[in-house]
Amino acid sequence: MAEKYLGESIKNLGFGLMRLPMKGDEIDMEQTKRMVDAFMAKGFTYFDTAYVYIGGKSEVALKEAVVDRYPRDSFQCATKLPLWDLKDPGEMEKIFQESLDRAGLEYYDFYLLHALSAEREKQADELGAWDFMKKLKAEGRAKHIGFSFHDTAEALEHILQNHPEMEFVQLQINYVDWESESVQSRKCYEVARKYNKSVIIMEPVRGGSLAIMPPQVQEVFKKAEPEMSVASWAIRYAASLDGLITVLSGMSTEEQLNDNVSYMENFQPLNEAERATVQQVVDILNSLPTIPCTACKYCVDGCPQKINIPGIFKTMNDLTLYNNVEGAKRSYENVTKEGGKAGDCVQCGACEAHCPQKIQIIETLKKAAQTFA
Ligand code: SF4
Ligand code: SF4
Structure with missing residues (x-):
């Protein structure tokens, strides 16, 4: 039967390969393979990487842990094209081919323009990135095309109006940013759905910070459901939305992975009482003056003082x-x-x-x- 929307048949937990376990400067491939096996064994199939993740090693890890070890039709994988340093349109093909080669693939299931914003929309126009994406899709080298996005809902609407060929959007959504004026999770999600786009959720645990909570927050969650991890609330909150391709979790340890798959295997959306518990936590967190950094590291490379x-x-x-x-x-x-x-x-x-x-x-x-x- 045809899917009602793109990605409907994919389970609502995707493996983000941006924070893989490391041994020094190298990815701990043995641990990564064990994590991939545990993930696949529970019926999860979606892997998300990007050309820039872990200096390009993330795409290679995708090859070694997934592509070389599982039949191609048993998983989906996504990667992303960074536009920010590109000057020449010819570089897009070079980068895409490198992403295929690093991962040992003939096609990506999902290919994204990485971290679009109003400003990068203009850059995409100048480079001819939209036509490039359409060409990849027509050639079958990218099955589905879309973009990840960090800007206002208005900027998102502008892109979706101008580019109906984009099939999906990857958005930062979590319960802390849902009503935030800078991230605009709710507004962006509503715009995406208004244009009938499927949504991939990134940063549901906000770079891990919604897994490590102040004691007064942990207490609220533990009182509501003593057996559930603090992180589980964040992932289930995101996964309760409609029209999702998947919810990405950048998993770094086997413990995190095992916890995530335990409650996402037979996923249940949050009920009314659980939503009230999350709201209670949001109210506590909003009263604390924290910096909304997700540890994406996009700021780091250009710093002349090498400040972490x-x-x-x-x-x-x-x-x-x-x-x-x-x-x-x-x-x-x-x-x-x-x-x-x-x-x-x-x-x-x-x-x-x-x-x-x-x-x-x-x-x-x-x-x-x-x-x-
Ligand atoms: S401060 Fe840097 S790491 Fe933090 S959210 Fe901004 S770009 Fe990302
Ligand atoms: S020197 Fe300061 S302003 Fe310049 S990139 Fe580094 S942190 Fe940012």
Whole structure:
């Protein structure tokens, strides 16, 4: 029977390959393979990578852990085309072919323009990226085409009006950002559905921060359902929406994977009482002044001072949430060991343009410098 919408038959948990377990600078392939096996054994089939993830090693890990070990029709995989450094339209074909070669594939099931915004829509126009995507689809080298997105709902609507050929959108959706004015999860989701686009959800656990919660939040969740992990609420919240291809979780350990598959194997959407519990948690979190960093690292490469911006922001957030001053000092030393300190920022602004969360990185680093002086 034909699918009612693209991706309807895919289970609502996808394996994000951006935070794989590492051994030094290399991906821990043995652990990754065990995770893939446990995932596939429970009927999950969707893998998400990108040309830039882990410096290109993520696509190679897809080959070694999935493509070389499972029949091609038993899984779907997605990767993404980064436009931000491209000058010449010919580079798009080169990058796409490299993504195929790294993963040992003849086609990707889902191919995405990576991290579109109003500004990158213009870049996509200049490069002819829309026609390039259509060509890949016509050739069968990309079965479905779409884009991941970080900007306002208005900017999303503009793209969808101009590009009906895009079949799906990948959006950042989680219960903290649902009503956020900077991320606009709800508004973006509603625009996507208005245009009948299927949705892939990214960052349901907000870069892991909705798995590690302050004690007063953990207590609310544990009281409601003692056996369920804190992360499970975030994934189930996202997966309860309609019209999804899948919900991506960037899994880094076997423990995380086993937990995720345990409740997503026979997924049940959140009921009314569970929704009320999530709202209670949102109210608590909104009262705490944390930095909305998802650790995507898009800001890091261009920093002339080699400042580990997401590492510093995580340390600041941990301090806000747990008030562990000694732990935060140690963590700050650790994350600034190999690069610049917060106070080394020269305010060049190279990072802020890349931040999908629109964080005022320079100002926030000033605060961090004062905190850890
Ligand atoms: S503004 Fe500061 S943190 Fe941002 S790229 Fe420049 S030096 Fe790095
Ligand atoms: S500061 Fe922004 S760009 Fe940098 S890691 Fe955090 S969310 Fe990503």
